Amino acid sequence: MTLLFFLAAGWIFLAGVYGMVTSRNIIRTVGCLAVAQSSTYVLLLAVGFRRGGTSPYFTDTSTRTPVVDPVVQALALTDVVVGATVTALLLALALQLRKRHGTVDPDALTGLRG
Amino acid sequence: MNGSYATSEYLIAVCVLLVTVTATVAALTPEPVRQALVLAMLGTALTLLFTVLQAPDVALSQLGVGAAVTPLLIMLTVRRVRRSSTQQRDRERQR
Amino acid sequence: MSTADLLPLAIAIPLIGAAFSALVGSRLPRVATDLLVTVWAAAGVADLVVLWLRTGDGRAVSWLGGWRLRHGESVGIVLVNDRIGIGLALLTAVLVLAVIAYSWRYFDEPPAEHAGTFPALILLFDAGMCGFALTGDLFNAFVFFELMGAVAYALTGFRIEDPRPLQGALTFGVINSLAAYGSLLGIGLLYARTGELGFAQISQKLTGHRADALLLTAFVLVLTGPLVKGAVAPFHFWLPDAHAVAPTPVCMLLSGVMVELGVYGAARIYWIVFSGPHGIPQHVFHDTFVAAGVLTALVGAVMCWKQRNLKRMLAFSTVSHVGMFLVGLALLTPEATAGTALYVAGHAGAKAALFGVTGALLDRFGSVDEHSLYGRGRELPVGGVLFVLGGLALAGLPPFGTALGKAVAEHAAQSHSPWLLAVFVLASAATGAAVLRAALRVFAGAGRRPLDRHEVPETTGGGEEPEIRGPSRRVPLPMLAVPALLLAGSLAVGLLPAVSTQLAQAARLFTDRVGYVAAVYGHSHAAGMPPAADWTAEGIALGLTSVALAVAFACAALWAAPRGGGAHRVVAPLRRLHSGHMGDYVGWLIVGVAVLLVAVRAQL
Amino acid sequence: MSRRLRLALFWAAAVVFAVAFTAACTGLPDFGTLSHPYGSRAIAAAFHQRTANTISSVNFDQRAFDTLGEESILFAAVLGGLVLLRRARDERLAGVRRGRVLPSTRMFGSLLLPITLVTGVYIVAHGQLSPGGGFQGGVILATGLHLAYIAADYGVLKAIRPLAVLDAADAVGAGAFAVLGLVGLAVGAAYLQNVLPLGTFGQLSSGGLVPVINAAVGVEVGSGVVVLLAGFLDQAVEIVSPTGKDNGAGR
Amino acid sequence: MNAWLVASAVLLTLGLPPCLWQVYRRTPQERLAGLNLAATMCSAILLLFTEGFNRSSYVDLPLVLAVLAPAGTLVFARFLGGQAAQGEPD
Amino acid sequence: MTVRHVCALVLLVLGVAVLLLSAAALIALPRPYGRLHALTPATSLGLPLVALALAVETGPGRSAVKLLVIAALTAVGGAVTTMAIGRATAQNARLLRKDSPP
Secondary structure (H helix, E strand, O other), X not given: OXXXXXXXHXXXXXXXXXXXXXXXXXXXXXXXXXXXXXXXXXHHHHHHOOOOOEOOEOOOOOOOOOEOOHHHHHHHHHHHHHHHHHHHHHHHHXXXXXXXXXXXXXXXXXXXXX | OHHHHHHHHXXXXXXXXXXXXXXXXXXXXXXXXXXXXXXXXXXXXXHHHHHHOOOHHHHHHHHHHHHHHHHXXXXXXXXHHHHHHHHHHHHHHHO | OOHHHHHHHHHHHHHHHHHHHHHHOOOOOHHHHHHHHHHHHXXXXXXXXXXXXXXXXXXXXXXXXXXXXXXXXXXXXXXXXXXXXXXXXXXXXXXXXXXXXXXXXXXXOOOHHHOOHHHHHHHHHHHHHHHXXXXXXXXXXXXXXXXXXXHHHHHHOOOOOOHHHHHHHHHHHHHHHHHHHHHHHHHHHHHHHHOOOEHHHHHHHHOOOOOOHHHHHHHHHHHHHHHHHOOXXXXXXXXXXXXXXXXXXXXXXXXXXXXXXXXXXXXXXXXXXXXXXXXXXXXXXXXXXXXXXXXXXHHHHHHHHOOOEHHHHHHHHHHHHHHHHHHHHHOOOHHHHHHHHHHHHHHHHHHHHHHHHHHHHHHHHOOOEOOOOOOHHHHOHHHHHHHHHHHHHHHOOOOOHHHHHHHHHHHHHHHHOOHHHHHHHHHHHHHHHHHHHHHHXXXXXXXXXXXXXXXXXXXXXXXXXXXXXXXXXXXXXXXXXXXXXXXXXXXXXXXXXXXXHHHHHHHXXXXXXXXXXXXXXXXXXOOOOOOOOOOOHHHHHHHHHHHHHHHHHHHHHHHOOOOOOHHHHHHHHHHHHOOOOHHHHHHHHHHHHHXXXXXXXXXX | OOHHHHHHHHHHHHHHHHHHHHHXXXXXXXXXXXXXXXXXXXXXHHHHXXXXXXXXXXXXXXXXXXXXXXXXXXXXXXXXXXXXOOOOOOOEEOOOXXXXXXXXXXXXXXXXXXXXXXXXXXXXXXXXXXXXOHHHHHHHHHHHHOHHHHHOOHHHHHHOOOHHHHHHHHHHHHHHHHHHHHHHHHOOOOOOOOOOOOOOOOOOOOOOHHHHHHHHHHHHHHXXXXXXXXXXXXXXXXXXXXXXXXXXXXX | OOHHXXXXXXXXXXXXXXXHHHHHHOOHHHHHHHXXXXXXXXXXXXXXXXXXXXXXXXXXXXXXXXXXXXXXXXXXXXXHHXXXXXXXXX | OOHHHHHHHHHHHHHHHHHHHHHHHHHHOOOHHHHHHOXXXXXXXXXXXXXXXXXXXXXXXXXXXXXXHHHHHHHHHHHHXXXXXXXXXXXXXXXXXXXXXX
C-alpha cells in the first residue's frame, strides 16, 4: 500500500512527459516540465519520511523528538529553486519565440530541421 | 500511538492522491491560462503534502514558487502573447 | 594555501568574477570591463594550472566546509579529482579565456543598461562546468549540471531578434532539464537505498546489496542527464539545433567542452558508483555504450556530411566525435581512456578554432551557408588556412592532438574488436571531409557552383543576422588570432610528450575505483603502471589514412558527377527525423531511456 | 514524425519506464523507514553547530556548496532574464493606460503591502530557527512588492521599484555568498567552513555563518525575483513590437 | 489521534475535492473562484495541522498562505479581466 | 475536558461545518454568480471560526495573535477577492456578448 507513495512519483513524471509529447503550445510544454519536476519532490520527500517523526528543527519541541530526514528536505528545497528559475528562463525564451515567430505551436516551428 | 500513525498515513495518502490527480490534470490541460490556474492548485496541493510529510521548509518554498511565482510567470507570458496577437488582428482588420 | 583549497577556488573565482562583472559592468567603460573579466578568467586558469602541477600523479581531495570524515562518515560535500577531471576543468578555463579574448570586440552588448551581463554569464558557465568536472558528490553534480544548463540556455538564445536561436535554446532547455529531473529521480532512488550522496560513499554502501531492478533503474536514470548533455544518440537531437544558432563564442564552449563533460560525467559516475562488486557488470556497460557510441559516431558523421549550414555541420561533427569519445571511455581500459582524454583536448582546440573562423565569416558576410558563400571567402585567406587546418585536425592529421588521441584510442579499440577501427577512421574522415569540402568551396571557390535543390527539409544558414552590428571592413584581430592560438594548442597536445604521459597516468587513476574510494576515505593506495600513450608508426599510418580518405571524399564531392540512388534513400529519412519538433525530441528522450533499460536488463 | 507515431513511441517507452520504476520501488526500503544514516548524522552535526533548524544547517553549513550552486543558478536566471527579455532593437515602449482599480482592492492592497513585507522579513530572519529562510522570505518580499501593481497601477510599481539598486543588490548577494566562503580560507580553515562564533542554541544569532549566509540569500532572492518579474511585466504591459514584425521574422 | 487531525482529515477528504472539481472543469474565471476557496480550505487545514502535530511554528505556513493567496487571486483576476477587455474571447 | 477545550471543539465543529457547506455550495449552485456567493461564508465565517477555536485552545499569547491576524486577513481578503473575481467574470461576460455575432 505504501508503495503507492513512491509510484505516484513515477506516474507524475510520465504524466508530465505525456503532456510535453502531445503539446501543441510551447508554453504548455514548459508548464508540463514543471509538472514532471514535481515528481522529484514527491519521491525525495517520501524517501526521507520517518514513521512517527516530526520536522527536524527544535525551537518548539524537545531535542529528543524523533524527526524525519533533514537532508532530503534540503535537497528538495534546492530542487524547488532550480525548477523555478529554469521555468522562468524557458518562459522568457517561449515569450520571445512567440513574438518573433508568430506562433506557439511546435508543429509550425520549422526554422531548424534536417 | 498506532491510531496516530494511521491518521498521519491517511493524511499522506489523501495528499498524494490530490497531488497526483492535480498533476495529471495540469499535464492534460491544453490551454496555458487554465493550466496556470491548475498549476497554482498543484502548488497548493504540494504544500499540503510537504506539510504532512513534515517538511514545512519545503512547503513554504513551494507556496511561494509553485502557488504564486510560476503561475504568475505563465500568466504574464500568455498575456504578452495575447497582446501581440491582438495587435496582429487589429492590423489585419485595418487592411 | 594547500592543494585542497585550490579545488573550491576554481569554482569560487569565476562566481565572484561574475557577480563583480554584473555589478560594475554598467558603471565602467567597455574596455575596463573586458580587461577585468580577462584578468579574472586568467586567474581561474592560473588556479587550475597550479592545481594540475600540485596534484601530480595523485588525487586532490577537499572536504568543503571542513566537514571531514569522522569515523569514516561525513555530512559534507567532497571535491575530489585526478588529472582527468582537473584537466577538463583546466580545458574549460582556457577555452573561457579564449572566448573572452575572442569576444573583446565581438558583442554589441545588446542590453545597453546592463553591460557586463554577457561576460558574467560566461564566467558563471565556467563555474558550472568546473564544478561539474571536479565534484565527487552526486547531488552536487546535479546542481552544477543545472547551473551550466541554465547559463547555456540563456546564452544560446542571446540573439532575440532572430526566431531560430530562441527555438534552439528552448529545445535545448526543455530536453536538458527533463533529463536532469530524470537524473534526480535516480539520485533519489540511490539515496533511498544507500543513505549517501557522495560517489565513493554510495559505491561503498552499494556493495552490500544485490544488483536488482532498483540499481538498474537508478543507473539508467542517473546516467540520462549526462548522456543527454553528451548528445549520445538518440539523445542528441537538441545539439545541432542549439549549436547551430548560439552566438559563435558560446558555440566554442558548448562544442569544445560542455558536451564532452556529459560523456565524462557518465563515465565517471559509472566507474566510481556502479562498477564495484554487485554493481552493473563491466561487460554490460561496455557492450551497451560501445554500441551507443558507434551509433552516435555514424549518425553524426552522416548528418555532418549532408549539412550546408556551417555551424550545423560543425555541431554534427561534434556529435560524431562525442560518439567516438563514448566508445573510448566505454572500452573501460586505461589506455582507451588516456587516448580519449588526449582526443578531447585536441578536439576542443580544433573545434573551437573552426567555430571561431565561422564566426568571422558570419560577421563579414552575414551568412554561414556553404552554398551562398561559394568563393566569397577568398578575401579572407588567413581564415581559409585556419579552416583547412582545422578540418585536417578533425580528420586526424598527425601531429595534432586529435591524431595522437585517436591513435591511442584506436590501438585500444583494435585489441578489443577490430571493426571499431573502421568506425573511428570513417567517422573522423567523414567529418574532416565535410569541413574540407566547405573550406574549399568557401575560401577557394573550388568545384562547381552548388545548385539549390530542395528535396529534403534543411536548415540553410542563409539570412543570419551578423553578430556585430554594422559589419566592419576588417575582421577584428582577436577573431582570427584566437582560432590560430587554439589550433596551436591542439598541436601542442600532440607534440608535448609531457601532456600525454601525464594524462596516461591520470587515466590509470580514472579507471581505478578502489583507489578513488581510498583517496576519499583517506587511505593510501598504490596505483598501477600507466599505459603507453605515445606516437606509434601504426597510429601515424592510421591518421594519414583517415586524412587521405577525407581529402578524397571532399574532392569527390566537389568534382565528381553527382549521383542520387541508394544512399539517398537511407539518408533522407534520417534527416527527416531531425525535425526540430520539441514533442518528437521529448519522445526520443523517453524512448532512449526505455531502450537503455531494456538493453541493460537483457544483459544482466 | 507524425503525431500518431510519436504517441505510439511514447506509450511503448512509457510502459517500459513504468515497469522498471515499479520494480525499482519494490526494492526501496519501506515507506517511513526508521533508518536514515545521513539524516541522523546531519542532525548531530546541526546540534554541534548550535543551529536549531537542521535544514538550515544542512543548506547553509553542511551542504552549503549545493546552495552556492543553487543561488548561482538563480543569479544566472536573473541575468539570463535581463538578456532575453530586453527590449529588442525594433521595439519601443508604449504608454501604459492607468488601470481602474476597485476602491476595496486599493484599500486592501495598501493594507496588505506592509503586512507582507513584515512577514517576509520575519521569515528571512528566523531561517535558522523555524521553517523559512532566505529563499522563502525573499520570494514573499518580492511578491509583496507587486501588491503595489494590484493596489494602484504599473506606474506606482515602477516608482517604488528601484530596479538599478535591486540589480546591484542581486549581484552583491550572489557575490557575497561566494566571498563569505573565503572567510574560512582566510583563517586557515576550509572553504565555506563555519568559523564564526556559534552563539547559543535557539537564539536568533546562533549558528555562526548560517544567519549571515541566510541574509545574503534573502537579499539575492528578494531582489532577483523582483528583477525577473520586472522583465516579464515590462514585456506583458509595456513593450510593443513594431507593426509587421510580430509575424514577419518567422519565415 | 486527536480532534484537530481528524478535523483536518475531514476537510481534506470532503472539503477540497469540490474546489478541485471547480478548478479542473470550468472557465478561467470559475477556476479562479475554485482556487480561491481551495486556498481558504488549505489555510484552515494548515492551521489545524499546527495543533494536530503539536508544532506551534507550523503556523507560519497558513500565515504566508493568507498573505500570498489574496494577492495571487487579485493578480489573476486583474489579468483575466484585462484579457477580456482586449477583446479576446476564450 | 476543561470548559475551554469544549468551547474550542464546538467552535472547530462549527467552522468545519461552514467550510464544508461552502464547498458543497460551490458545486451545487447553478450559475457562476451564485457560485461566487459560496466563497463568502468560508472566508468570513469558516476560517475565522477555525482560527478562533485554535486560539481558544492555545490560550492568550503570541501564537494567538498570529491566529487572529490570519483570520482577519482571510476575512478581509476574501471579501475583496470575491469582488475582484466577480468583476473579472462580469467583464468577460459583457464583452463576450458584445463580440458575439448579432
